[in-house]
Amino acid sequence: MTEALTTTDTTTPYILECGYEQVWIEKSGKRFPAWKVRLETGSWWRSKLDFLVLSRQSSVPLPKAAFRQLAQESPWQRPDPAVEKRSDDRWKPYMKKSLQILDHFLLTVRKNHAQAWSLFSRQCDTENLCSSPSDHIDCRQSKQLGQYFCSIDNAKHLARVLMERLITDQVSDWVIIEPSCGHGIIIEALVEEVQQSITGWKILGLDVDSEAVSHCRHKHSTNSSMSQIQWIAADFLSSSKRDFGIDDSEPCIVIGNPPFHLAQEFVDHAMEEYEARVVVFVMPRRLCGEAGRSYAYGEDYECEYIELESCDFHFQGDPVKSIKQPSLIQCLRRRK
Ligand SMILES: C[S@@+](CC[C@H](N)C(=O)[O-])C[C@H]1O[C@@H](n2cnc3c(N)ncnc32)[C@H](O)[C@@H]1O
Numbered sequence: 001m002t003e004a005l006t007t008t009d010t011t012t013p014y015i016l017e018c019g020y021e022q023v024w025i026e027k028s029g030k031r032f033p034a035w036k037v038r039l040e041t042g043s044w045w046r047s048k049l050d051f052l053v054l055s056r057q058s059s060v061p062l063p064k065a066a067f068r069q070l071a072q073e074s075p076w077q078r079p080d081p082a083v084e085k086r087s088d089d090r091w092k093p094y095m096k097k098s099l100q101i102l103d104h105f106l107l108t109v110r111k112n113h114a115q116a117w118s119l120f121s122r123q124c125d126t127e128n129l130c131s132s133p134s135d136h137i138d139c140r141q142s143k144q145l146g147q148y149f150c151s152i153d154n155a156k157h158l159a160r161v162l163m164e165r166l167i168t169d170q171v172s173d174w175v176i177i178e179p180s181c182g183h184g185i186i187i188e189a190l191v192e193e194v195q196q197s198i199t200g201w202k203i204l205g206l207d208v209d210s211e212a213v214s215h216c217r218h219k220h221s222t223n224s225s226m227s228q229i230q231w232i233a234a235d236f237l238s239s240s241k242r243d244f245g246i247d248d249s250e251p252c253i254v255i256g257n258p259p260f261h262l263a264q265e266f267v268d269h270a271m272e273e274y275e276a277r278v279v280v281f282v283m284p285r286r287l288c289g290e291a292g293r294s295y296a297y298g299e300d301y302e303c304e305y306i307e308l309e310s311c312d313f314h315f316q317g318d319p320v321k322s323i324k325q326p327s328l329i330q331c332l333r334r335r336k
Helices: 002-006 048-058 063-073 097-111 114-120 133-144 153-164 185-199 210-219 260-272
Strands: 014-025 029-037 042-046 148-151 175-178 200-208 229-233 252-256 276-286 295-297 301-307 310-315 323-324 327-334
Touching: 014 097, 029 048, 029 097, 048 097, 048 114, 063 097, 097 114, 148 153, 148 185, 153 185, 153 276, 153 327, 175 185, 185 200, 185 252, 185 301, 200 210, 210 229, 252 260, 260 276, 260 327
Parallel strands: 175 200, 175 252, 200 229, 252 276
Antiparallel strands: 014 029, 029 042, 148 310, 276 327, 295 301, 301 327, 310 323
């Protein structure tokens, strides 16, 4: 068991750090320390839940007393055996035994339960746990902004729905607004879908996060088919079409994947402030009616819901941080 405490063998799993920050668990309303674990794939943050799932799936009991004791002492970093004097005073020698027990638990699961281990040793931090303090702040801000981006397939699906089912008028001067554009993949999918007929359209990608907007500008700066798109840092909910030089005679279409906690506000603002002819949004399923049916939506709009091919979203636009959110495409069309 002592082998793991001093090993430099990177195939042996062991705990490196605990309580990097106390992690707020929304569902239980409690805080738990996070654990940084050295795995074959790198060093990743894991939550208490990850350990419990590992124990349940492998049927190897989690050494609860050792786990609790180490958690109570957090934050601490595992002492480097090569360094005599450590700067971390929170490390107490009696914790060594508990740490060895926990290392042994990891080693046992890894040796004997490949399936449970493969989930635990995945190559990313657990959702909401990040590998540096600045990442952690980014993570929190991203969550507050609802930065769960569309998969490419869903972005293409949205663009197809707009072009095949909703743009039936032969209008050459549409103004297309993506009010929460993130890294711009819905606009990218739309440009690909539309190809030449895009000439004459005004296309705006807005996002309240100026870094997301810079990302779009940078990413598309050399792509000539994206050169007419304006990327603007703005809060959609306090914007009006006049802010962007759109006058009342220009027909607006609003398309996107709004932050889910503000989804209804985005719909209302698109209809009321932008007087959009068409609004196509990915929406949380709880706010939607039944897919495949049409509904009246207020006095001026008709509404249809369409199933998405998958409900996968990527936190901060990173496909590795994939999560599922029950959702549908909501299409609103203004009655003539
Ligand atoms: C669910 S993500 C969607 C990103 C992109 N549409 C996609 O699916 O790839 C929501 C985006 O809305 C942005 N956002 C949040 N509140 C906003 C607001 N009030 N105005 C504009 N953008 C906002 C976030 O920064 C985030 O990038």
